[in-house]
Amino acid sequence: MKRTHRFAALALLLLLLAGLWAGSVAAQGSTPTDDEVNAIAKQLYCPVCENTPLDVCPTEACRQWRELIRQQLSEGWTEDQIKQYFVDNYGARVLGEPPRTGLNWLVYLLPPVLILAGAFVLFRAMRAWMKPSTTEAAAGPVETPQPATQDDEYVSKFEEELRKRK
Amino acid sequence: MVADFGYGILVVALLVSLYSVVAALVGVRTKSAALVESARRAMLLTWPLITLSALALIYLLVNNHFEVSFVYEVTSRSMPTYLKITAWWGGQAGSLVFWSWLMSAFASLVTLRKWDRDREFLPWVIVVSSVTVAFFLMMSVVFENPFARMWFAPSGEVIKAMLQPAGSTAVPLQPDGRGLNPLLRHPGMIIHPPMLYLGFVSFVIPYAFAIAALVTGRTDDRWIRITRRWTLWAWLFLSFGLVLGGRWAYDVLGWGGYWGWDPVEIAAFMPWLTGTAFLHSVMIQEKRGQLKQWNMILIMLTYALVIFGTFLTRSGVLSSVHAFASSPIGPFFMGFVALTFVISIALLIWRWPDLRSETEMKSMLSREALFLLNNLLFMSVLVICFVGVIYPLVSELVTGSKVTVGPPWYEFSTSPLFAMLMFLMAIAPLSSWGLSSQEKLANINKPVLGGLLAAPVVAYAIWWKPISEIMGSLPGVVISLAIILIVVVLMYLFRKLLWQSVLVASVITAYLAFTYTQNLIALIGFFLVALTLMVTLREFWRATRARQNAQQENFFTAFSRLIGRNRRRYGGYVIHVSMMLMAIGILGIELFQKETQGMIPVGQSLKIAGYTVEYKDLASWDEADKGVNYTRAVVSVYKDGTYLGDLHPRKDFYFDSQQSMTIPGQRPTLKDDLYVLLIDWQPATTTGATFKIYVNPLVNWLWIGSLLFFIGVIIAAWPDRDPEYVPARARNKAYQPSSAD
Numbered sequence: 042m043k044r045t046h047r048f049a050a051l052a053l054l055l056l057l058l059a060g061l062w063a064g065s066v067a068a069q070g071s072t073p074t075d076d077e078v079n080a081i082a083k084q085l086y087c088p089v090c091e092n093t094p095l096d097v098c099p100t101e102a103c104r105q106w107r108e109l110i111r112q113q114l115s116e117g118w119t120e121d122q123i124k125q126y127f128v129d130n131y132g133a134r135v136l137g138e139p140p141r142t143g144l145n146w147l148v149y150l151l152p153p154v155l156i157l158a159g160a161f162v163l164f165r166a167m168r169a170w171m172k173p174s175t176t177e178a179a180a181g182p183v184e185t186p187q188p189a190t191q192d193d194e195y196v197s198k199f200e201e202e203l204r205k206r207k
Numbered sequence: 208m209v210a211d212f213g214y215g216i217l218v219v220a221l222l223v224s225l226y227s228v229v230a231a232l233v234g235v236r237t238k239s240a241a242l243v244e245s246a247r248r249a250m251l252l253t254w255p256l257i258t259l260s261a262l263a264l265i266y267l268l269v270n271n272h273f274e275v276s277f278v279y280e281v282t283s284r285s286m287p288t289y290l291k292i293t294a295w296w297g298g299q300a301g302s303l304v305f306w307s308w309l310m311s312a313f314a315s316l317v318t319l320r321k322w323d324r325d326r327e328f329l330p331w332v333i334v335v336s337s338v339t340v341a342f343f344l345m346m347s348v349v350f351e352n353p354f355a356r357m358w359f360a361p362s363g364e365v366i367k368a369m370l371q372p373a374g375s376t377a378v379p380l381q382p383d384g385r386g387l388n389p390l391l392r393h394p395g396m397i398i399h400p401p402m403l404y405l406g407f408v409s410f411v412i413p414y415a416f417a418i419a420a421l422v423t424g425r426t427d428d429r430w431i432r433i434t435r436r437w438t439l440w441a442w443l444f445l446s447f448g449l450v451l452g453g454r455w456a457y458d459v460l461g462w463g464g465y466w467g468w469d470p471v472e473i474a475a476f477m478p479w480l481t482g483t484a485f486l487h488s489v490m491i492q493e494k495r496g497q498l499k500q501w502n503m504i505l506i507m508l509t510y511a512l513v514i515f516g517t518f519l520t521r522s523g524v525l526s527s528v529h530a531f532a533s534s535p536i537g538p539f540f541m542g543f544v545a546l547t548f549v550i551s552i553a554l555l556i557w558r559w560p561d562l563r564s565e566t567e568m569k570s571m572l573s574r575e576a577l578f579l580l581n582n583l584l585f586m587s588v589l590v591i592c593f594v595g596v597i598y599p600l601v602s603e604l605v606t607g608s609k610v611t612v613g614p615p616w617y618e619f620s621t622s623p624l625f626a627m628l629m630f631l632m633a634i635a636p637l638s639s640w641g642l643s644s645q646e647k648l649a650n651i652n653k654p655v656l657g658g659l660l661a662a663p664v665v666a667y668a669i670w671w672k673p674i675s676e677i678m679g680s681l682p683g684v685v686i687s688l689a690i691i692l693i694v695v696v697l698m699y700l701f702r703k704l705l706w707q708s709v710l711v712a713s714v715i716t717a718y719l720a721f722t723y724t725q726n727l728i729a730l731i732g733f734f735l736v737a738l739t740l741m742v743t744l745r746e747f748w749r750a751t752r753a754r755q756n757a758q759q760e761n762f763f764t765a766f767s768r769l770i771g772r773n774r775r776r777y778g779g780y781v782i783h784v785s786m787m788l789m790a791i792g793i794l795g796i797e798l799f800q801k802e803t804q805g806m807i808p809v810g811q812s813l814k815i816a817g818y819t820v821e822y823k824d825l826a827s828w829d830e831a832d833k834g835v836n837y838t839r840a841v842v843s844v845y846k847d848g849t850y851l852g853d854l855h856p857r858k859d860f861y862f863d864s865q866q867s868m869t870i871p872g873q874r875p876t877l878k879d880d881l882y883v884l885l886i887d888w889q890p891a892t893t894t895g896a897t898f899k900i901y902v903n904p905l906v907n908w909l910w911i912g913s914l915l916f917f918i919g920v921i922i923a924a925w926p927d928r929d930p931e932y933v934p935a936r937a938r939n940k941a942y943q944p945s946s947a948d
Contacts, residue, residue, distance in 0.1 A: 076805070092469045092611060136613075138611070
């Protein structure tokens, strides 16, 4: 299934390339460098592979897409226009992160909301621990202040003994 | 014949592991020690059985039995024997058997231990381990059989089955296999999966004990003490699996990086996050009897994420939700994850009241509080990873369109959390310096500490991207200020303990600002690295001196005994230091990576970051016996006019799999890594070749750090003389002194 996808994409691409080629013979400027092409390809993702940035994708299809970017650059397209072109033709998956529309807001709002909720729960739990119930406090051992200069190993052993003995 | 044998044994192993589950359960119910013992023996039998089956598979792989579908897919005649053996885990079906094999090895190891004092745990540990083994064996037996042969269905389609399906004809024996994907022939990829799997399966052991503790009601910290070293080893394997995966990506994937926030990577990273949080928070339970419920949740999450991670990478769900739904393996997997998780949570709720804290917390700045903050941060990173991995699937299901959640999103959302984690590592040693004593902090506690907790949260909210886009570049400044503020406040509180370290770290940062970079994020990062190194080294110095004075030992004896007697603590600090070295590498490559690409004829050069890379020569040749075509370029590297040497970027094309592998020419130094890729070339060398060159500053600190990390974990996990040793004076009490504290 993936293969047919790829062939369809290739065929479409070739058609597009041919169209562009025919339409722009006269309008060519200087050839953009690989670095200029990669600067844009880096921000796009291969429309057929999984999670592969277009600038490093080794497939033939991606090579041709990079050539397409070069072509568009030489015709004076801006970076945004080129990105928009890829989004229009291959969907939002070519972008490195979901566009901020509709359902996609979930991916931007859910983590901070969950993290804030987690922080709040933790804060509440810590508050609760700091105010132990009276019975526990009454039965609890007298806390020995920790001497800061002692070898900790012995202090912690001692503390633990005390705790277990209560 | 051998295939039938292997498959048959696999089926037997499945039946035996199912038997051990049933026998253990019935044995507990009827209080029959004999049945539990029988379950234990059955459990011990699975490993030899799976080993036999695996040997059969290896026999088929090594002897080119291409009638077996799996052998046909992952080997070819030209592959060397060791690669044919390691092809065992080079493909889906084989790697599932490999998983079961490792799992059963660990389960056997744990059932061989002395159980005298923990008899009641035994049947439940057997149940959990055997259920897990049985689940993976069932997957191999029913869905992903590595011994299946290939048949032509009447429709002409090739189907895989053990026995000839009705109406089908045998596929004629293929002259050669398709061969392993060349990317998987790299040494890194041969060791990486076993390491990762070792990490995965060894985390099942603490989970098994946790469940045993819940079921039996023995909810003290015994289960944690038994599994402490298992957990550390599990964590070591998982961490090393991750690092090796990164190194492999860096060496063969040809994109000049080591970590791309790919869902497959994150699948292995998520259990690492919960596992790391678990490692930290169990210490609080051991020392203070707190966080029992939370530790249970963490280990359950880790187990669920281990299975879920395997599911993500093995079910094909990542390439398409629909592929997942159409194959039986996905729902089966998902069902198992859901079932085990629900049962775990139900058990936890049942025992919830028994798991209350034994002591109260002393202050919001106590050691426990720092550990809790650490856990919050790890869980936050987990939330981000989970949302990032799951969302594309949700989007595809709901709206029908796929989206990519890629590195920019992850980097933006996790980097402040990592900065905070770095800061926690910096002040971690303070937790042993009487940090929690109330008299010191009595006056400043509440408002300041509330602010301290709120500030990173607020800063994080501001850092969040949509808000940052509305507000322009301001948030970058605000977050930096907020983090600096928190750091300053905390450092004020601990000024007596910290001032020398802060001073040194500030001087280092100022020096870097003048000589190396003015990038604010980099400077914050380097400050945190310097601070952590200083505080940690000072702790080593301080404790050694204290011991030297107290015990009248010379410095080196005191130093080695200090570490020997407090292995977990000082091993932990070594790990923190190693994390800082890794952070240097990560900061370097993330913030300062430079790249250029160009087609140049022989004699011409590309310039980047002070380097001049001159194209000298190119040769292409076949090695028929290996089935590879090599194309190798020679480039000379100059820096500021000085000749530094030649590099040989390569492209290897494998005939059997029709795939190629790009091997970079690397020139590693402590300062940076020059990384040259051969992208393309023209047959006539006069027209030139295309090179892509990366300069990755400081990246080698990442690998140096990972070596130190290894040493740190070894220190922390080194076994005691006798793990079951109980001193005479404590023998009557239910507690075992821990030499690792």
